[in-house]
Amino acid sequence: MKNRLKVLRAERDWTQAQLASALEVSRQTINAIEKGKFDPSLPLAFKAARLFNLTIEEIFQDQVETV
Amino acid sequence: MKNRLKVLRAERDWTQAQLASALEVSRQTINAIEKGKFDPSLPLAFKAARLFNLTIEEIFQDQVETV
DNA sequence: TAAATATGTAAAGTTCATTTGACTTTTACT
DNA sequence: AGTAAAAGTCAAATGAACTTTACATATTTA
Known part of the structure; x- marks a missing residue:
């Protein structure tokens, strides 16, 4: 599961x-x-998602299993 | 957390x-x-969400806390 | 360069998601 | 009414999410 938290944080200049x-x-x-x-x-x-005003899918991306 | 699984199941006539x-x-x-x-x-x-071809938000609804 | 702040990481403990197995209750059909 | 399938539930076990504490490294700033 990938996510864009670090980027979303950076955009707002927030610390962890x-x-x-x-x-x-x-x-x-x-x-x-x-x-x-x-x-x-x-x-x-x-x-x-609520905090960033985005959908869950816009923040977290499921890894599609490439078999 | 509410969800529409039972309804989605019923629409497809699937058992649990x-x-x-x-x-x-x-x-x-x-x-x-x-x-x-x-x-x-x-x-x-x-x-x-992938199975039903819906977004997570269309299946699961967060309870907004009414304080 | 020193100090302060931010990030990364690890161990131990708690809580909750999930499994397996078994049992009861409900629903649908004959 | 009797039977079968579906749904509900419970207990014990496991694993993953999350906490607290603590320390190490990196980055920023005075």
């Missing part, structure tokens, strides 16, 4: 800590999601 | 077991999600 606080998660959670360590929960994805 | 198999999860998982016991993971939500 600021985004974390806006989404009410820890800074490490934001870091881990940006670095692809794990995927956010669906509720957290919705919260991010 | 059939949807489960299409999404490669257990029947109990579909049942629990439909009954609102828990939210699906983001990857599972993407898979459902």
Whole structure:
């Protein structure tokens, strides 16, 4: 699962800590999601979409499995 | 988190077991999600969206907190 | 260059998504 | 009414999301 969080953050000049606080998660959670360590929960994805005024699909992109 | 899985299933005349198999999860998982016991993971939500050819937002609706 | 801020990472613990297996209840059909 | 399929539910187990604490590295700024 790829995501555009780092770019969206950069566009607004936000730190990971600021985004974390806006989404009410820890800074490490934001870091881990940006670095692809794990995927956010669906509720957290919705919260991010609301925050950035985008759809979930505009922020998170499912990897289409190329078999 | 509300969702339209039951309706989408009914429109296609699918059982919970059939949807489960299409999404490669257990029947109990579909049942629990439909009954609102828990939210699906983001990857599972993407898979459902792909299956129904809808966006995540068209299937799952975040409860806006009315404080 | 030193200090401050931002980012990356790791371990241990908690909570929740998901599985398996089994059982009960509901719905539909004969 | 009897049967079969579908839906609902429960308990125990596993794994993944997320937290806290703590430290290391990188980047910015005084």
